[in-house]
Structures are given as structure tokens and as C-alpha cells.
Amino acid sequence: MAGDKGAKITKREMFLRILLKSLKVRKNRVFITFFSIMIGAAIITALASVYFDISAKMSRELRAYGANFFIGPASASGNRTVDTGTIGEAVKMVPPEKLAGASPYVYGVVRLDLGNAVLAGVDFAGLKRLSPYWQVEGKWITVDFDDESCMIGKTLAKNMELKVGDSVTVIRNETGFQKSLIIKGIAETGQAEDEQIFVSLPLAQKILGMEGKANHAMLSIVTEGTDIDALAATVAGKFPVLDAKPIRKVSSSEGKILEKIKGLMAIVAVIILTITTLCVMTTLITVVSERTREIGLMKAIGADDREIVRQFIAETLLIGVAGVAAGLVVGFILAQVLGQAVFGSSISFRMIVLPVTLIPSVAASLLAAVLPVRMAVRVVPAQVLKED
Amino acid sequence: MAKIVLETKVLTKRYGSVTPLDSIDMQVKGGEWVAIMGPSGSGKTTMLNLLSLLDSPTEGEYILDGVGTATLTEKERVAVRREKIGLVFQQFHLVSYLTALENVMLAQYYHSMVDKGDAMEALERVGLEHRTDHLPSQLSGGEQQRVCIARALINQPAIIMADEPTGNLDEANEEVVLELFKELHREGRTIIMVTHNPELAEFADRVVRLHHGKVVKDA
Numbered sequence: 366m367a368g369d370k371g372a373k374i375t376k377r378e379m380f381l382r383i384l385l386k387s388l389k390v391r392k393n394r395v396f397i398t399f400f401s402i403m404i405g406a407a408i409i410t411a412l413a414s415v416y417f418d419i420s421a422k423m424s425r426e427l428r429a430y431g432a433n434f435f436i437g438p439a440s441a442s443g444n445r446t447v448d449t450g451t452i453g454e455a456v457k458m459v460p461p462e463k464l465a466g467a468s469p470y471v472y473g474v475v476r477l478d479l480g481n482a483v484l485a486g487v488d489f490a491g492l493k494r495l496s497p498y499w500q501v502e503g504k505w506i507t508v509d510f511d512d513e514s515c516m517i518g519k520t521l522a523k524n525m526e527l528k529v530g531d532s533v534t535v536i537r538n539e540t541g542f543q544k545s546l547i548i549k550g551i552a553e554t555g556q557a558e559d560e561q562i563f564v565s566l567p568l569a570q571k572i573l574g575m576e577g578k579a580n581h582a583m584l585s586i587v588t589e590g591t592d593i594d595a596l597a598a599t600v601a602g603k604f605p606v607l608d609a610k611p612i613r614k615v616s617s618s619e620g621k622i623l624e625k626i627k628g629l630m631a632i633v634a635v636i637i638l639t640i641t642t643l644c645v646m647t648t649l650i651t652v653v654s655e656r657t658r659e660i661g662l663m664k665a666i667g668a669d670d671r672e673i674v675r676q677f678i679a680e681t682l683l684i685g686v687a688g689v690a691a692g693l694v695v696g697f698i699l700a701q702v703l704g705q706a707v708f709g710s711s712i713s714f715r716m717i718v719l720p721v722t723l724i725p726s727v728a729a730s731l732l733a734a735v736l737p738v739r740m741a742v743r744v745v746p747a748q749v750l751k752e753d
Numbered sequence: 754m755a756k757i758v759l760e761t762k763v764l765t766k767r768y769g770s771v772t773p774l775d776s777i778d779m780q781v782k783g784g785e786w787v788a789i790m791g792p793s794g795s796g797k798t799t800m801l802n803l804l805s806l807l808d809s810p811t812e813g814e815y816i817l818d819g820v821g822t823a824t825l826t827e828k829e830r831v832a833v834r835r836e837k838i839g840l841v842f843q844q845f846h847l848v849s850y851l852t853a854l855e856n857v858m859l860a861q862y863y864h865s866m867v868d869k870g871d872a873m874e875a876l877e878r879v880g881l882e883h884r885t886d887h888l889p890s891q892l893s894g895g896e897q898q899r900v901c902i903a904r905a906l907i908n909q910p911a912i913i914m915a916d917e918p919t920g921n922l923d924e925a926n927e928e929v930v931l932e933l934f935k936e937l938h939r940e941g942r943t944i945i946m947v948t949h950n951p952e953l954a955e956f957a958d959r960v961v962r963l964h965h966g967k968v969v970k971d972a
């Protein structure tokens with residue numbers, strides 16, 4: 366082809382060169398467009414980051430407030446207890462990655478040195494995960510088959526003048542069982558547990574004469590992406606002796622709060638996007654009217670409508686993508702401020718925020734370009750070229 | 754005898770009650786240099802816009818290179834202009850943010866391939882090899898018009914259409930531009946040039962005189 370006089374320039378390189386130079390010559394307008402898109406994207410990013418992160422955290426926090434799934438004897442069976450083996454099998458039906466914690470419970474009344482109290486037999490490892498909000502003075506019991514120690518509720522400790530390290534004698538009249546236990550920890554739970562005494566499940570079964578039995582089990586299941594109702598139905602279906610149900614109070618209020626926040630944020634996002642679109646559109650219309658002569662010239666020397674459309678869409682997209690990128694960064698910083706101010710929590714970045722910001726922001730920029738691009742296409746070279 | 758490249762039949766343009774161009778019948782042969790003259794407002798620019806397909810007639814026919822233009826779509830009109838016609842304007846229209854070289858390459862870009870070497874050669878030909886990287890605002894009027902001519906020539910069009918190409922130039926620059934047109938004429942290109950300048954018209958093969966949108970003299 367042509368000689369080696371100058372470097373070959375591809376059409377793409379030429380296109381980019383025109384693109385960049387035409388943006389560079391209109392720095393103010395480009396900046397206004399960039400800034401509008403950035404603000405829009407930043408607010409969407411901030412809202413989306415807060416929403417998705419807080420909803421994940423809230424679900425975690427509400428779950429921390431206790432168990433959200435109950436397994437007990439089916440009421441039709443008339444039993445007040447179930448086999449711990451059956452409970453174990455039922456618990457295994459929960460996908461392990463969804464199970465945050467689980468413990469069987471067996472209850473009975475016992476006599477302590479200074480009076481009666483409810484004794485609960487639990488799996489301490491599971492209980493600890495079910496009740497992370499417990500304030501424990503002393504230590505949690507960590508050994509499964511520890512039959513020398515117990516934990517007691519704060520109110521009970523106060524009433525019976527017990528301290529960590531004291532020993533307490535547990536007597537069960539019906540079985541004649543009597544044993545002295547060391548108090549490992551005193552738990553402040555804010556709930557009925559404050560008046561109970563906790564021992565390991567096997568020990569409780571022995572004290573109460575309920576070997577192999579439990580009254581029920583409590584589970585904490587990750588609700589995100591789990592159909593907890595379907596799970597309950599499956600468990601109850603497979604084990605007719607069992608009753609399995611989500612603990613409604615927590616699950617549904619959690620959902621309601623999040624739905625409300627989501628709706629509110631969606632409205633704010635739509636309003637912001639509308640304003641951004643109008644602002645970008647106004648600027649682009651100004652740009653096209655400033656450039657009618659240039660557009661007329663391009664058409665006169667051989668640019669067809671497609672070429673004109675391509676040029677303007679590319680300019681808008683370039684500014685749009687840059688604006689969204691900056692908006693993501695600014696929005697994430699804004700999310701930290703919001704997270705601290707409203708929820709007292711930092712906000713982690715979640716991948717879903719990317720498409721949630723990118724798609725509507727870029728779509729809004731393109732929508733804003735529709736009218737200006739049509740104006741550009743309608744420029745009549747014969748008219749604009751003779752104006753001086 | 755050379756073939757007819759351009760023919761109009763009762764070509765008419767109206768704007769409401771104004772008829773800037775009225776029933777023009779004209780034929781131009783390949784390689785011919787036609788000067789269009791006439792007083793201001795006589796329809797010269799209107800006619801050139803129709804001939805360069807920048808505008809469409811209200812009535813009449815325009816046949817370019819044997820093809821009737823009435824039924825062409827806008828896209829096809831652009832393509833025909835790109836392939837066959839090099840345009841030079843009185844106000845030396847250039848894209849302000851592109852250099853002289855880039856302005857020439859822009860016409861290549863819309864036409865087909867961008868070839869920097871060819872674009873440099875075109876600028877060399879109009880005597881601007883030392884001004885290739887200047888923006889239009891850094892060039893004199895005469896230099897800007899020469900960039901326009903280089904741009905009009907870059908895709909080797911058979912027909913050059915120029916609307917008062919020297920209207921805004923001083924004598925020295927007018928001379929340079931005239932020399933360029935003489936050269937193009939020698940190369941065998943068809944030239945249609947609107948001009949007020951009788952000295953320029955002297956070099957044309959033919960002068961078409963317009964008055965109130967009608968041809969009053971064609972010789």
C-alpha cells in the first residue's frame with residue numbers, strides 16, 4: 366500500500382483521537398457531565414452499599430438475638446420429649462453452611478442449697494453460638510461431657526448469693542440424685558435464662574432421669590437465601606414425631622424492616638437518576654448546539670448519520686463510564702459516613718453494588734443522549750455551513 | 754468528446770415564495786472547468802449545494818455520473834458525495850480542535866482508510882508541509898483554505914466544487930489557490946467554482962452567469 370512515509374493509523378485510532386480531542390476542547394461541559402453522572406452513581410453506590418451490607422449484617426445481628434428455628438415433639442404425638450438421636454438426625458438436614466448453631470434442651474426442676482430452680486441441659490458449644498449476646502462473667506463451659514461444672518443465670522446467682530468458683534449442690538428428689546458442681550460462669554442473658562442453671566446435656570439427663578431424651582432443640586439458621594418454611598416442612602415430613610417450625614417473631618420483622626428500607630432507597634435512587642439524566646441531557650443539548658457547524662462540516666465531507674451517532678454516543682459513554690467509576694469510589698466513602706452515622710457500623714464492599722450502580726447509571730447517560738443525538742443527526746449541512 | 758458527468762433538467766429550488774434557483778438546464782463534461790458567476794443573491798450557493806448533494810431540489814432532475822439523484826436515500830447521498838466530490842467552502846470550514854493533518858485525515862477516515870503518508874503528501878502539495886501539526890486557529894486564512902483544498906483532494910474525487918474559494922483571501926494567497934486549481938484542471942478533474950472574480954473566471958473553460966436564479970449566459 367502506501368509508502369513508509371508516516372505511520373499507518375487505524376480507523377479505531379483515528380476515532381479515539383477525534384473523540385479525545387473533542388472532549389479535551391470542551392473541558393467545562395465534559396466536567397459538568399462527568400460530575401452529574403458521578404454524583405448520581407455515588408448516591409446509588411452509597412445507598413446500595415448500605416442496603417446490601419446492612420441487610421446482611423442485620424440478618425446476622427437479629428440472628429444473634431437468639432435461635433430462629435425450633436424442633437420439638439409433635440403435639441399430635443402427646444409426648445413431651447423426643448430422642449436426642451432423632452433431633453441429631455433432623456439437625457443434619459440443615460445444610461451445614463447454613464447452620465449457625467444448634468443445641469438440644471432438656472429441662473427439669475431441681476433443688477439447690479437455697480431453693481428450687483430450673484435446670485437446663487444443653488450442648489454448650491451449640492448454646493454459645495446460639496447466644497453470642499450473653500454476657501458471661503467467668504467462663505463458658507467448653508468440654509462436652511463436663512459433669513463437674515455448671516453455669517448459672519445472673520438473677521439466680523444473685524438470689525442464691527453464688528459467685529464464680531463457688532460450688533453448688535444440685536438435688537433432684539424424684540431420682541434421689543445429688544451432686545456438688547463448680548460454678549464456671551455467670552450469664553447475663555436479659556431473658557428467662559437469667560433464672561436457670563445450666564449443665565451439660567448428659568449430666569442433666571442423668572440428674573433428671575431422662576437419659577437419651579430432650580424437650581426440644583433450638584437452631585440458628587442463616588436466613589439469607591434459605592427457604593426456612595420449606596425446611597420446616599421437610600423436617601416435619603421426614604420425622605412424624607417431630608414438630609419443626611421457624612420462630613416467626615424475628616424472621617418476619619427482619620424482613621419488614623428491610624423491605625421498607627429497600628423501597629425508600631429505590632425511590633431516592635430513581636429521583637437522583639432522573640435529575641442526573643436531565644442535567645446530562647441539558648449539557649449535551651448545549652454541546653450539540655455549539656457544534657452544529659462542526660457536525661454540518663463532518664456530514665459535508667462524508668460522515669453519515671451512523672458516524673455522527675457513534676461519535677456522540679462514544680463521547681457520552683466515555684464520560685459516563687468515567688463518572689460511574691469515580692461515583693463508585695465516592696459512593697463507597699459516602700457509605701462509610703452513612704453507615705457510621707445511621708447504623709454505627711462500617712460498610713463492607715459487596716460485589717452486587719457494581720451492577721446495581723453501573724447498569725442504571727450508564728443507562729441514564731445513554732437515555733440522556735437520545736435527544737441531543739437526534740438533534741445532531743438532524744443538522745442540515747447546507748444550512749449551518751453558510752452561517753458566518 | 755468527453756462524457757457528461759453532471760446534468761440538470763429544470764432544476765428548481767424554492768423557499769416558500771422565494772425561488773433562488775429557477776429551472777436550470779445545464780450539462781458539464783468530464784474535465785471541464787466551469788465558473789459560476791452572478792451578483793449576490795443570484796442563487797450561486799444554492800446551485801452548488803444542489804450539485805454537491807448537500808441540499809435537494811424542489812423540482813427538476815439532477816443526474817450525476819449517469820445516476821439520477823432524486824431517489825437516493827440520505828445515506829446514499831452522503832456516500833456519493835464522499836466518493837465523487839471534493840468540497841471547498843468560502844469560509845474554510847475546518848474542525849477547530851484537529852490539526853491541519855488531522856483535518857485532512859478526517860476526510861480519509863469517513864471515506865475509507867486513514868493514511869498519514871498520503872495526508873502529508875496532500876499538505877505538501879498545497880505547500881503546508883511545515884504546518885501539519887498546527888490547529889486552524891494557528892493558521893492564516895490562506896493556509897486554512899489550502900488545508901481545505903488538501904482535504905477536498907485527499908480521496909481523489911473526480912469533481913471539485915468550490916464556493917468562492919478565494920473570496921476571503923488576499924492576492925498572494927488567491928494566486929496560490931488559483932495555481933492549485935489550474936493544476937487540478939490539467940490533471941483532468943472536473944471543476945465547478947463559484948466566483949466573483951473575473952480574473953479567476955478567465956481560466957475556466959466556461960462561465961455560467963446567474964441572475965435571479967436563472968442562467969442568463971453560458972459561454
Ligand SMILES: Nc1ncnc2c1ncn2[C@@H]1O[C@H](COP(=O)(O)OP(=O)(O)OP(=O)(O)O)[C@@H](O)[C@H]1O
Nearest residue numbers: 768771772773791792793794795796797798799800
Ligand atoms: N434557507 C433559505 N430560506 C429562504 N431563502 C433562502 C434560503 N437560502 C437562500 N435563500 C435565498 O436564496 C437566494 C439565493 O441565495 P444564494 O445563497 O444562493 O446566493 P448567492 O448567489 O450564493 O449569493 P452570495 O454571492 O451573496 O453568496 C437569496 O435571495 C437568499 O436569500
Ligand SMILES: [Mg+2]
Nearest residue numbers: 797798799916
Ligand atoms: Mg453564496
